[in-house]
Amino acid sequence: MFDMKITTDLYLGDCLIELKKIPDNSVDLIVTSPPYADQRKSTYGGIHATKYVDWFLPISKELLRVLKPTGTFILNIKEKVVEGERSTYVMELIIAMREQGWLWTEEFIWHKKNSYPGKWPNRFRDSWERLLQFNKAKHFHMYQEEVMVPMGDWKKSRLKNLSETDKTRDNSKVGSGFGKNISNWIDREMAYPSNVLHLATECNNKKHSAAFPEELPEWFIKLFTREGDVVLDPFMGSGTTMFVAKRMKRNSIGIEIIPEYYEMVSSELNPVELFLFEPENEYEKTKNARRNSIR
Helix, strand or coil, rough: CCCCCCCEEEECCCCCHHHHHHHCCCCCCEEECCCCCCCCCCHCCCCCCCHHHHHHHHHHHHHHEEEEEEEEEEEEECEECCEEECCCHHHHHHHHHHCCCCEEEEEEEEEECCCCCEEEEECCCCCCEEEEEECCCCCCCCCCCHHCCEEHHHHHHHHHHHHHHHHHHHCCCCCCCCCCCHHHHHHHHEEEEEEEEEECCCCCCCCCCCCCHHHHHHHHHHHHHHCCCCCECCCCCCHHHHHHHHHHEEEEEEECHHHHHHHHHHHHCCCCCCCCCCHHHHHHHHHHHHHHHCC
């Protein structure tokens, strides 16, 4: 049986520059979490909210170029609160990206189910973040059955007491077999999820200040790709997307501007380099090339 070869390509540098090395229409899924406005100043410069759209648009233009027409872009982002009022830079970015040629097709919410309780004088602590879905075309690859969930207790309670209205409501007009006719759910073990992801914030990687849990990129990789497809994270950070993609047999591309994070991901993806008999000068010449293309 054919053994699929999976590759992980890592680039060290500014993603706006490094993205130019990636061919047009070559990526199936982009999953990334760029620095939010006025955050991570020591590592990414802390882009001010009023300058965020102008900063990101050249990057999103490159992402639009490298994404396949059937591909999807998932952007993890969150507006901040300044002096008691929420910033509008996320909404402004959505509008600007639509003008750039993107379709804003969906918005998922990441509910951080283990967030600490808390409050400020005029609001409570946020326990959610946005996951914006953008596409190049209305018809894109999406494998909804891959993320179905068990029916759970709802099946035991709600489906036992159906009213006549439940049985006579409209069937699905999009061919899902469900629709408003709740009797269609009888004898089914699995259901489609909503667009709210209930995930804890804990992750295995404690070496990065903004690492997200592996379950987050895993869910979108299941939903939008097949084995052998290409996943891109232009703000790689601690490499969560890279590790998950490799485990799920997807090719992946990661870009990171911070050398420490780049080296950390490189070493963990390829932990052993046994070149004991290679002359030192030859080893130094080839070391970076090996790290840049991890098989």
